[in-house]
Amino acid sequence: MLTGFKSLVRKASSVFTPTKAQTYPIIIPRKQHSLSRQDMSPNAVKVLYRLNKAGYDAYLVGGCIRDHLIDIEPKDFDVVTNATPEEVHAIFSNSRLIGRRFRLVHVTFGREIIEVSTFRANTAQEETPSPGATQTSLKDKDSARSTHGIILRDNVYGNIEEDAERRDFTFNALYYNVQDFSIHDYCGGLADIKNKQIRIIGDPKQRYQEDPVRMLRAIRFAGKLGFQIEASTAAPIKEMAHLLDHIPPARLFEEVLKLLGSGNGIRTFALLREYGLFRYLFPDTDALLQSGWKRDDIDPEAFILRGLKNTDERIQSGKSTAPYFLYAILMWPSVVLRHEEFQAQGMPVTPALHQAANMVLDNQVASTAIPRRFSTPMREIWDMQLRLPKRYGKRAFQLLEHPRFRAGFDFLLIREQSGTELNDLGAWWEAFQHGNENQQRDLIKQIDSRSNNNEGPKKRRPRRRRKSNAPQRDISSDS
Structure with missing residues (x-):
């Protein structure tokens, strides 16, 4: 693992250990990293070029870049753009709009789906609703939170810098620009990959309150990648685990399949119990x-x-x-x-x-x-x-x-x-x-059906013929 990352840093290793004075984004030009279009879904590349041709910015983002750098074959290729969902939908006839909590576009190529989202603004600095309120608006009617501070809807659009800040973990705030084939790191994700650690973007308590499922995602990445959860990222999980009670059961069903059905179930199961999360997924068990x-x-x-x-x-x-x-x-x-x-x-x-x-x-x-x-x-x-x-x-x-x-x-x-x-x-x-x-x-x-835990069929008694109560007919009197 991480051989791809060694190749990536062969000419730029110093930039992956940012100091307090480090400015972002860190931009890694094509000659200094190993990610090429041959490693990507051809359909994802088509989406990027089509959006660029229509005059929009478009990037690959998150997991597909992270996984390539640690030598895991990427499965999903997600695209982010400054085009609104309606504008993306108008460009691709083979697309459909989905979602209410997060408005997205799915562009379909046979069995493959390329998910396209719009740059979103970071709503983390907004106030949480006051007790007794059912939900509160954030910036406009397209964003709202529950009484527990959980984001119910987040369709406030922004720029790429804001989009990076609202992502969950640093290694998911990596962007690939198909126009010059560069990788953009906005939150120190490359350094965290190098250090094999999972670090949340922003204040951990606030980010978990916005979306408690982020706690499960931290566990999932730890199980999948073998990375350690960074101390400040791990610290609030046990005390905030109860917030999972406020997540819709249908969403948690899907999260369980990702957590325990992705080939790293034993390690993930141990981590879920260690951090007190398993009880909110399977309380009886x-x-x-x-x-x-x-x-x-x-x-x-x-x-x-x-x-x-x-x-x-x-x-x-x-x-x-x-x-x-x-x-x-x-x-x-x-x-x-x-x-x-x-x-x-x-x-x-x-x-x-x-x-x-x-x-x-x-x-x-x-x-x-x-x-x-x-x-x-x-x-x-x-x-x-x-x-x-x-x-x-x-x-x-x-x-x-x-x-x-x-x-x-x-x-x-x-x-x-x-x-x-x-x-x-x-x-x-x-x-x-x-x-x-x-x-x-x-x-x-060979089975002794009579002695093997009484599993054999019981011998039935012969059925007795029922006597009729009707009067006997004297046939001797018939002529």
Whole structure:
């Protein structure tokens, strides 16, 4: 990591250690850095040139520059310009206006979307609303804050210097100018990349109050990049973590996927707990972990870590993961606890599981919204944990055809790998999946369905014929 950065500073290393007298922006000409148009999305370059041709300033900004400098392949190429969203939309027929909180333009090229935003003014110096007010205007009607100081809408436009100051972290205030191929550093981001640190722009408390999700972003970058959170940036996080309660659950759902579903889940999970943020994302799970509750057949922390490790390995090897699987992992220990409680009240095993799933999901959606398209397969994965041990007769073949079989089987393996004893159930299903029909039938025959936890079918008594109460007809009297 950082070999690209070494190349970038080969002729200008002194400028990346700014003193108090350092003036910004620091402009790095093309011959002194390694970023070229070949490293960029061709469609992003098209957007830049089209905006320039129409008479507007346009730059690549943020993550795509940061990631290139630390030798991570950029995934998103964001453009910032002095054109308003309506002006950008008029230039590109393949675009659409989106967002209310932040007005943006998405320019679509097949499956790729280039996000274009307008330079925004920094509203950080404006006063927070007085208690009792629902929201307050900042500069004009296109900017407003909640009673907690959280920015609800921010569509006040400014220049590039103001735009840099309102970005979250210094390494995200880097701009690439396609007109002369230079990189512009407005807040010391290059020095922070060199020092492997995450530093917020401006006063940390004020910036977190404006948008508490910035605390989660600091954790995400620390997990992704392996950087340290700079001391003053880290200091207020624990005391301000409660502000996440005021963020819409739908937004936090997306943040969880970025935090724990990007290939760095184990480190990120540890950081979320260290800084007291995890409890505001998964309150039931956090309470369970804090209590130290465990059973012979489940160690909640070991299970979650094993599930995150499995997710990290899949992503790092280029495989896909489903959001519902990640959420099913994080919430399963709570389901097991509630399942146990409902059974203790006399409820049968399967209805108790369904009731436990309902309760846990209902509690969770108050923190992070879970769309039905994800909650339904989560329920099915949990339900499969009761169904997979029941392999007698035709059930094994039927389960193999179930659309959620593979996810349920992978989930079962994580349970076993984390210490849950399931009598080699995972190995049996592994053999069954890859065996031919004769081998599959032999595997079923080997199961003692009568002694294996009573999983076999109960022998039914023969049905007795019901006696009729109608009077007997005397056929001897018929002629």
